[in-house]
Amino acid sequence: GQQLNQSPQSMFIQEGEDVSMNCTSSSIFNTWLWYKQDPGEGPVLLIALYKAGELTSNGRLTAQFGITRKDSFLNISASIPSDVGIYFCAGQLPNAGNNRKLIWGLGTSLGVNP
């Protein structure tokens, strides 16, 4: 099935550093969602983006909906140990109607060294 290209696949940073990850597609999306998943838990919604160019923040997290509608990025500033986890992007194709199926990336695994 269709998937989003998410990069990097994994990263390990020092506490206090900023981190950036992105998601790209060959298709145009209407919606971009960013989730974080901790081990043994379900994904938790971090940020939802609905308009091309939209820049939205949630605390230390900032995400943007790319102008081309084919990409999105997530930035985490001043990382802390609890930021450890897997970050997923998910997108909604246009003309989906009642079918709210999300297309998912494979995730970016983030490690933070205290």
Next chain:
Amino acid sequence: EAGVAQSPRYKIIEKRQSVAFWCNPISGHATLYWYQQILGQGPKLLIQFQNNGVVDDSQLPKDRFSAERLKGVDSTLKIQPAKLEDSAVYLCASSLNSLGGAYEQYFGPGTRLTVT
């Protein structure tokens, strides 16, 4: 506001046995989803309900998987008979059926299934 509830959290069965998972969505959420997540991958949609009707079950292995949402609230997902490759986390999610928030899916903690 209570989140999406799922049970059990863990289940270990032998191949060819059957298993059922239960999900109670966030109150007022008309749309309910069941996902399968294999280790190292993103969630894969199995089935989507809107109220008690099926919207998308194109990736549900219908020879062994079934799901129902009889009263448009809680839902069960069943596997019968289970295979080794069914070992995964089964996630339930729900979303509002309205513009602006329709695509924001909220997930439960998942059920980790191990088939031996």
